[in-house]
Amino acid sequence: MADSSTPVAPNFETHPDRYKHWQLDVDGAVAKLTMKVDPHGGLRDDYELKLNSYDLGVDIELADAIQRIRFEHPEVRAVVFQSGLDRVFCAGANIPMLSSSAHAFKVNFCKFTNETRLYLEDASANSGIKSLAACEGTCAGGGYELALACDRILLVDDGSSAVSLPEVPLLAVLPGTGGLTRIVDKRKVRRDLADVFCTTSEGVRGKRAVDWGLVDAIASRSKFEEAIDTQAKALAAEGADAKRGPGITLDPLTPTVEEDTITYRHVTLKLDRAARVATLTVNAPESDPPTTGDAIQAAGADQWALRCFRELDDAILRLRMHHFDIGLVLLETRGDASKVLATDAALEANQDHWLASEIRLHMARVLRRLDVSSRSFFAIIDEGSCFAGSLFELALAADRSYMLEDDDEKVAVQLGALNGGALPMGNGLSRLQTRFFGDSATLEKVLGTEGPIVTTDADDLGLITLAADDIDWEDDVRIAIEERASLSPDALTGMEASLRFPGPETVESKIFARLSAWQNWIFQRPNAVGPQGALTKYGQPDRPTFDWTRC
């Protein structure tokens, strides 16, 4: 198994003006995202992105486009995904890229692409931005999974265009971007038909694809454009009443990147490489937030609630993809808790305003990104911290929280307008509901608190893991950090992913907990990546051989 020859430190910031692989065209209520992947535009130069196959760089552009449609083109009600190539919609993730990438990169690549597709569904569910996949020619693997994330799938009926998930028969891995989950859970394809579909490398086409529920409609080649147009307009009409816009401009974040520090306006990421520990510090707003819809609109991308969480998002992604050996992240906050709470309250009060709503939804996505990051998180609630409202969610997202018990009771946490359910986790529950799963009495009590909750109270309520006075504090925290950093990263990843999400399952939680976990196991197995494994042998002159043991 070859590891990526050139280390990739992708930049997660981009702009439609710089897209290499996508074209975004907005025409009133309908946006078109045309995929035409530049074969030589990959993040590394040792693979070619043929047939609209994608790597992380392609997906970063897609994620950017979906985000910009929400903030910069809120008038858009429907997004059409189509291909700029002849007879191929999208062939999925690039196989040579996958088979030559290190395991950690593969896992995080899949995680990011999964998040992008979930964000597309989030835009549909919460912002009324519907999507249509217009599939012509090859729509295979990740290509069909992208279509599955859309609200509707239209397939050309030309006797050869097919949708397929050929990963199992061709590559001995899984369709890793939610395909298996979505066909049965979202599209309700019968499980035995799904079984046939997922083991048929050439896929299913035409009327049968409709009959099985794999696509919503078919259209002949000559009627295809017309069908796209009709369906896009129908989708756009579905969510037409809400007043949205005008759009705002998402300006670049451009952090200052130094050897061990990445500094944003409100967020700082400090790395201690030797200890494999990072400190992620989030600063509260320095001024009062905009409180009316008009003021929120006027403040645009500059307002703390948006800017800070965009920065936090970028920092998490950099942690994930640039710093694979950082195992533990200490979450710190600094600043005035009342300003955070005022911000939350303003967002809550203006929830009917499109931008206030988008900002909240964005906050929720960033926090979910943190939830599924495979690093240990400890919240450090110390003097000067402001774990209040939306920033208290950081402490709730953490695997553990350490809180300083100070004599003058300045250290406190506090609930705000958004902690009751505005920022749900992937399991559909709030972080408080998840924390007190099965204990509604405590949950009620916590939700009934008003004002700052000092350390002893927080401890009593079960809102923190450990309270320590100033005599114990340094040792307790230091030892906990060192101990955590010494444990197996694999075991921790599995353990954290299992403990973080009690309660119900959703498509989202199944994708990350079940599908991704199996995929990541298969990605390590000799049948996929061993010297004779199918992923290794893909495109090679000889064929794979399997170890037939069932585990």
Next chain:
Amino acid sequence: MSLQDSIPNNVDLGSDRKLMRALEKWQPNFLEWWRDMGPEGFQEDQIWLRTAISVDASGWAHYDYVKMPDYRWGIFLTPRDGERTIGFGDVSEEKVWDEVPGELRGMLRRIIVTQADTEPASVEQQRLLGKCAPSLYDLRNLFQVNVEEGRHLWAMVHLLHQYFGRDGREEAEALLERRSGDVDKPRILNTFNERTDEWLSFFMFAMFTDRDGKYQLSSLSESGFDPLARATQFMLTEEAFHLSVGEYGVDRAVQRAAEATVADSNDDARAQGAIDLVTIQKYINFWFSSAVELFGGEISSNAADYFAAGLKGRHHEQKKYEDHAALGEIYSMPIVEKGKLTSQEVPLRNAINEQLRDEYVADCERAVARWNKTIQKAGLTGVELSLPSRRFNRRMGIYAEYHFDPRGDLIDEATFEAKKDTWLPTAEDRAYVQSLMKPCYEPGKMASWIAAPRKGVKGKAIDFEYVKFTG
């Protein structure tokens, strides 16, 4: 006539319920397709055609007058000579398969469907040609090619019906539903969606495009799936005739062009009602570059998989090669890197398509050399036809994103655009060729642009009445 009597075969059709059931449904659809998409007109005329009625030497080439819709499309497999073993790939030396191995179903079906699709496609492409045939002899040859392409479809459909269950029956139906050049239901391979509406293109098609078919069939005749090997082996005997129609058709156009050039005081073949050699060269450039696409990607994992799995061997695998594993060997091919042509070493199995293309190119070179001899014989000197480089004018594969001149040298797009009209047929060239397409149905007479053949079909005279019109 019962179904089993109307279908000559050596596959014991009469006692095969599965095949009978499938064909009972498919045969009427095939005939309907033939009426809709087969040769336009001439369906009631008596054509002097060859029919294969059995596989032995006396039966495979039975000549008689027949109306095309009454043609007896048969199902033949070349008889098996004892126990055969697979001759190549990772399964070399294992016993051949008489049934489709489950794990190879998808690959095999794809191979068979892709091959099968070209057969009806070419009939569709050529359906209007009868209206402007340059002679009765050529008209008969056209129909011979058409009915045999129809039989090749039968051969492939037999495999789908016999060995692929419900999937196979659906694919067999789909073969009759796709239409060459139809925007909604196009044929699978692009070359087979191009129009072949005049006879120079037809001869070029039979020479270059059908010749790809010969090499594909030859590779498949090595297959470890024995019914496919035997079916394609039998198809090759018929295919040889199609190729000769193409090669000699072009040769006769070349002969006439050379003679007309010599005869004309200004060396102007067109003034003599012939097609000039410059135009013929452009047609060669166009059709050759279109046909070489059909061999697939230069570096191909599909080709490697097919070979490794024992599904598709090399041309004359048993005769020509000693190492049938082809593992660890290297093939050097020119690729473009940093704006220059350089050589890249590719594992041989991944270069199987390219190796087959080599055989094909050599075969085409041989034909061009023959045409050049014809030019010399006509007394024309200083003019030679040539085969363009396989890199010239490509739409697919590793050369597609660059521009090459017919010699294969890398050039920029501006140069290509500037010279394009001197290399490839222009609209004016095509209009001129089209203007010559006047039917010539009097026995023994030839259109102005083509020389008479050297001899007739199966010992018959050139002025034999190859087609008896009933209308």
